[in-house]
Every structure is written in structure tokens, then in C-alpha cells.
Amino acid sequence: MSEGKTNPRYRQILATSRRLFWKHGLRRVTVEEICREAGVSKMTFYKFFPNKIELAKTVYTIEVDRGIEKFREIMSNNDTPALEKMEQMMLLKSEGTMNISREFLNDFYSNPELGLSGWVEKKSRQAWQEMIGDFQNAQSKGWFRADFKPEGFLYMVKKISEMVTDENLLRLYGTPQEAIMELSRFFTFGIMPRSGKLAGEKSRDIT
Amino acid sequence: MSEGKTNPRYRQILATSRRLFWKHGLRRVTVEEICREAGVSKMTFYKFFPNKIELAKTVYTIEVDRGIEKFREIMSNNDTPALEKMEQMMLLKSEGTMNISREFLNDFYSNPELGLSGWVEKKSRQAWQEMIGDFQNAQSKGWFRADFKPEGFLYMVKKISEMVTDENLLRLYGTPQEAIMELSRFFTFGIMPRSGKLAGEKSRDIT
DNA sequence: ATAAATTATACGTTATTTGTTTTATATTAC
DNA sequence: GTAATATAAAACAAATAACGTATAATTTAT
Numbered sequence: 001m002s003e004g005k006t007n008p009r010y011r012q013i014l015a016t017s018r019r020l021f022w023k024h025g026l027r028r029v030t031v032e033e034i035c036r037e038a039g040v041s042k043m044t045f046y047k048f049f050p051n052k053i054e055l056a057k058t059v060y061t062i063e064v065d066r067g068i069e070k071f072r073e074i075m076s077n078n079d080t081p082a083l084e085k086m087e088q089m090m091l092l093k094s095e096g097t098m099n100i101s102r103e104f105l106n107d108f109y110s111n112p113e114l115g116l117s118g119w120v121e122k123k124s125r126q127a128w129q130e131m132i133g134d135f136q137n138a139q140s141k142g143w144f145r146a147d148f149k150p151e152g153f154l155y156m157v158k159k160i161s162e163m164v165t166d167e168n169l170l171r172l173y174g175t176p177q178e179a180i181m182e183l184s185r186f187f188t189f190g191i192m193p194r195s196g197k198l199a200g201e202k203s204r205d206i207t
Numbered sequence: 208m209s210e211g212k213t214n215p216r217y218r219q220i221l222a223t224s225r226r227l228f229w230k231h232g233l234r235r236v237t238v239e240e241i242c243r244e245a246g247v248s249k250m251t252f253y254k255f256f257p258n259k260i261e262l263a264k265t266v267y268t269i270e271v272d273r274g275i276e277k278f279r280e281i282m283s284n285n286d287t288p289a290l291e292k293m294e295q296m297m298l299l300k301s302e303g304t305m306n307i308s309r310e311f312l313n314d315f316y317s318n319p320e321l322g323l324s325g326w327v328e329k330k331s332r333q334a335w336q337e338m339i340g341d342f343q344n345a346q347s348k349g350w351f352r353a354d355f356k357p358e359g360f361l362y363m364v365k366k367i368s369e370m371v372t373d374e375n376l377l378r379l380y381g382t383p384q385e386a387i388m389e390l391s392r393f394f395t396f397g398i399m400p401r402s403g404k405l406a407g408e409k410s411r412d413i414t
Numbered sequence: 415a416t417a418a419a420t421t422a423t424a425c426g427t428t429a430t431t432t433g434t435t436t437t438a439t440a441t442t443a444c
Numbered sequence: 445g446t447a448a449t450a451t452a453a454a455a456c457a458a459a460t461a462a463c464g465t466a467t468a469a470t471t472t473a474t
Contacts, residue, residue, distance in 0.1 A: 009451085028235040030431060041452045046433065216420085237462060248421045253464065 010048050012038045018059050026056055026107035053114055060108070060120070063100055064127050075134040082143055087181060217255050219245045225266050233263055233314035260321055267315070267327070270307060271334045282341040289350055294387055335361065 005011075016038035020029040031052055035045050049055040074080065074088045108116045132150040139146055144153070212218075223245035227236040238259050242252050256262040281287065281295045315323045339357040346353055351360070 024231055024235060028231060031433085032431075042433080043435095043453090044451060047450090051433080238464085239462070249464080250422090250466095251420060254419095258464080 007048075009038075009040050009044050013040060013045060013048060013055070014059060014062065017055055018063070021056060021059060021104045022101035023103065025101075025103035026052070027111070053116065056104075056108070056116075057119065060100065060104075061123065064123055068127050068130050071131050072134050075138050085138075085143070214255075216245075216247050216251050220247060220252060220255060220262070221266060221269065224262055225270070228263060228266060228311045229308040230310065232308075232310035233259070234318070260323065263311075263315070263323075264326065267307065267311075268330065271330055275334050275337050278338050279341050282345050292345075292350070298387055 013034060017029070017034045020034060020037065029052075031045060032042065034055075035042050049058070071089070074085055077085075080088070105120070108114075108120050135144070135150045135153055138144055139148070139150070220241060224236070224241045227241060227244065236259075238252060239249065241259075241262075242249050256265070278296070281292055284292075287295070312327070315321075315327050338361055342351070342357045342360055345351055346355070346357070
């Protein structure tokens, strides 16, 4: 039995539906369309997923988990100085790894009868909590100012990530990478510990 | 009776449906959705358009006409030297004024029963012919090399316009504007009359 | 105040989507 | 090779959604 998450058809369905959901949201995409695009029969689809909603939940969960994972990797690396951490996090956002498509979320929220809005809220809260924990952890090691509220930090990351994809700003800096670096510098020196190390300096000597 | 094209509701329906069609294509967008988004009742919709297909045709026609109009403006302006003409045409494309969304066209072509593919072909041919006429007109005035085939010219414009939106090229030049200017320079000096004027020089002294 | 235009609602009719089932066709393990 | 398993393809009933029309209520313009 190849019910496993490694089954190529299972993965194909996930990849295809993610692509379609991301572009058109939930309601505009049909199961048959997913099957057709994924090159998989309907039987196979219903072997893996009871219906479209559950598939969407799986897609969403995977995406959130991957985001948290990436965030954690960045946060917990002792050898990365604060400035680079900021840069990496913004790159993460701008690359869309952590971005849940608006179209997708809209359908999650605007169909109360599916009971998805509550489900999403719960998932988001969990992810939020995990990331706050990671940040506090980094704080306790002195990598960030101790009196900075974790919630405020995450909010700022989110806002600045939005700025990074702003076309006007982009035009100012030429490439997204440059804009990200500039913003990261700006942001980092407002959040580093008072005794803060300089950009580029390694911080492994804290212990 | 306000059946006229200037009726604000009529215009609202067109604007809304264009936005939705551009993003999701024809089949994924419903009449009720358009009405809802446009803030217009279904009755009003059906007063102006017999059905979604006819609406789509109208949207498409308006878009093509606007493209031709812009093209003509650029082409026929005596005070614009060839180099600037090229730049303006590429900006026109890159701004999307003339770009018909891929999603939209897909649905036009992939539903033979609607009889839209033939209709689109016809419209495109007409637009193509008009633009060729405009180009020949400009040729006869000596603004472009006389032995350049108009069809080839339009093809080149299209191809180069695609290049202008290529991310890799963009990264090379920073801003789309810069890339456009560079490509325009490159392209123009290959198409100007043998006795060609220099870039920036006005060409009104031909007659 | 009146007429015209528009919305809101309900409705029957199609068309589409869903999820199941059946049959045929590959794949895989032995 | 054969049996067991997995998948595809197609047909299907049931549910859902979209279409287009009709009517009454409401708004807007004059």
C-alpha cells in the first residue's frame, strides 16, 4: 500500500492543487481540473483525499509548516548575525515560500459554511506562537534587544516584507535583493541589543 | 434612455469584468460575480449584455481598439523621431495597455462550441492589418527603412516587447524603463532609413 | 408627485461539479 | 508467467451552482 506522503501521485496532486489554488483560490478550481492537470484519475484523487476541502487544508498546513521550519532554521543558527537573519527572513517572505496566496485565503474565509475560517485562525495562531517562541529563544541568547515584544517583532517583519514587494520601492533600488538589504540594515540597527555587534560580525561568542 | 456607452453602470460592468477576466479567464468568472463586484443588479447586466460571451467580446474589442488607437498615435506623430517611436511602442506593450491576458485568451480558444476562436482570429487579423497600414504609411514618409517588411516589423516589436518584460533582462538594467531605452536604441539603428537621422533628432523636415 | 431606472428576490431551467461505481488496463511482487 | 494491486477511463445519480426571466419594492431624476 502506497498511501504514504511520498507517493508520486499524492505529491503531484498537492503540487498541482497548490499552483491552481494559489492562482484562482478554492472555489474556482474543480477536482476534475486538478486531476486533469495532475495527470491523475479521479479514483486516485479520492483515494488520497475525501474532498477538496480536506485537500486545501493539507496544502495550507504544509505551507505553514514549511514557513515555520524555514523561520526556525534562520532564527536558531548561531553563526548568523542579526543583520543577516533579518535579510534572510525578508528574502524568505519575498520568495513567497511563506506567502499564502490572497485568492486562496479569501475563499477560506468567505465560505463560513465550510468551517474553514475558524480552522485557519487556529492554524495561524499556532504558527504565530511557534515563531514567537523561536524569537524569544533568540532574545534570551542576546541576539535581539530583550525589551522588544515578540509580537511587535513579527508584525514589523510582516510589514517590512510587504514593503519589499512594493513596486515603487523596487524601482528605487533596481533589484528586490538590494531593497531587502537596505531595509534589513535599516531595521536591524533598531532592534539589536544595546551593546550590539556590528553588521557582518559573527555572534557565536555569546554563550 | 441611458443605453449609451457612457452609462456609469455600463462602464462599471466593463471595468469589473475586464479585471476579473484578466485574472481568471472567462469560465471561472460568473455573471453574478461580475454584478456583485460591479455593484449592479443582474437585471441591469442583462439590459446591457445578452450574456457573458457577448460581454467578453465587447471587452476584447475595446482592448484591441485601444491598442490600435495608441499604436496609431505613436506612429503618426510627425514630431516623434524613430527612436522615440520605438521606445513609446515598447512602453505601450510593457504597460499592458495592449496585452490581452493569457487566462482570458485561453478560454476564448479552448471552447470551440462558443465560436470564439474564429471570432478572435478575425479581430486579430483586422488589428494586424490596421497596424501594418500605419507602419507602411510611416515608411512612405521615410521614417523607416523602405525595404523592411511591415509584418516583420510588427513581429519584431512583439518579440522585443516580450524581452522587455523578461526578468533576467530587467535585473540587468534595474528598471524596465532603462531596459526599454536600451533595446529601443539597439533596434532603431537597424531599421532607420539608410540616410538615417541620429537619435533625438526631429524628423519633421522630410516631406 | 410622477415616471423611469435600479435593486432585491424568487424562480424554473440548464449546466456543472461532486463523489461513487463499474470495467478495463497497466504495474508490481512473487 | 500469474496473481494481486494500483490506476485509468467512463458512466452515473445526486447535489450544487449558474443562467436568464419575472415580479415587486426601492431609489433616483425630473
